[in-house]
Amino acid sequence: MRELRTEEFIVNMGPQHPSTHGVCRLVLTMDGEKIVKIEPVIGYLHRAIEKVMENRTYSQCIPMMDRVEYVTSMSCEYVFSLATERIAEMEVPERAKYLRVIMLELNRIASHLLFYGVTAMDIGALTPFLYGMRERELIIDLFEMTCGQRLTYNYIRIGGVSKDIPKGFEQKCRSALKVIAEKMSDYEGLLNENPIWLKRTKGVGILPKELAIAYGVSGPNLRASGVQYDLRRNDPYCIYDKFDFDIPVRYNGDCFDRYILRLDEIKQSMRIIYQALDGLPEGDVKNKKVKLTFKPPAGETYTRIENSRGELGVYLISDGGKKPLRVKTRGASFNHVQILPHFSTNMLIADLVANFATLDIIMPEVDR
């Protein structure tokens, strides 16, 4: 009797695949239903933002940085402003620092709410998507009210923020946070004990601690693998050392931990925003010395912050002119795509989708 054997074949997942959050192509080598090898192909969303910024003045770079990662634009603006401020050794008004923290944390919540919805939709639950988008809208409205745009804000500027918050912002912000805090129990009730959700996520795609550290994984994905590392605490920037908040950690490193950790982070972000709103001082929101043709002295810096996906860094070189000599951005999603082949093999395509979704990869940050 002839022996039956299977033959490996290659499947293209993407670039136009709804679960790849942008345009990422995964070349999968399959053996039956099992994945043998994964090869991520990136570069479909490359817009040469780093090169474009070399031909723009420092102020004009801010709207460009918005496009590096458009789900948490505020953090991208902030990291570029911070890098420039460090080169120029510039003072930032206290009120501006508080406003920055409020905006950064609001944006983190918005990003995690989007993650909550999109991940659940990728795995097959449709209701969470509507829930997540519904509450995200409250935060987007706050941004629209403050800076006039809903996705690419151009709000955090070098030396402060562009405008003060309008009247009624504080009250609206508090009521939005209250609504989100109420709805958190809905989110958890919908998925945390849902048997289908648990089967799809618990014990699936375990990312070991050593592998995560070796590949430079950062942010919630690293903390879900049991490493308590958050740049807000380990390398404090802005005024994060003034606030009282916890760094949530989970130890299994599977899809479920990566999901639940982000819900925990939403609660911590809300704590920070409440403290910042309570302690919001009066005063200027912008350093008046910064003009349109602002020239920092020659120098270079690597500045990093913790955005909702991990470590977002900018390596900025200034030659004393009005345009930066070189801007290199380091996005956390790049490392997360690289790590995908190393712990997602020998599983089904459906589980790969769960892995990809819970890593919270966003392609513009990978390709820039």
Add this chain to the structure above:
Amino acid sequence: MKEVIKAVGHVFIKMPQGLLVTLKHLFKKPVTLDYPRKKKPMMPRYRGRHYLERYDDGSERCVCCGLCAAACPADAIYMEPEEGEHGERRAKVYEINLLRCIFCGFCEEACPEEAIFLGQEYEFAADKRNSFLWTKEDMLVPHPRKDNPFKKIIRRVRKVYGVTEQ
């Protein structure tokens, strides 16, 4: 027997409880909008389409200084100056390429005459590429100004909060 009672209890108690949640949502105000028919009012600071402002007597505010074009990070603005009837400087050509514009609002902030500002409209769909190249005639607010209280409110609010100096 116990299991049967439990199952019957599920059907007659648990399921109506679940359906009651659905029923409650039927009478709640929906969070979605019937979009093309109903539109969401944008916030006063929203940055939508461009307008070129006039003085009260109808003359253009823009003096074609080129600061907006210099501030534009997307190189979307092109302008050529000319001399007006009374010797004033004004724009002969003033074009904004909406396909390049990223609505960052730097032109509005840079303008020393408060001539250009970004309004509330946000639907720019068109079927020809040429129709995205907006000229001065497209952007100038009509004179005499049509009675549009909404637009006046925008101007007022923007003046109250001030345009930040860069």
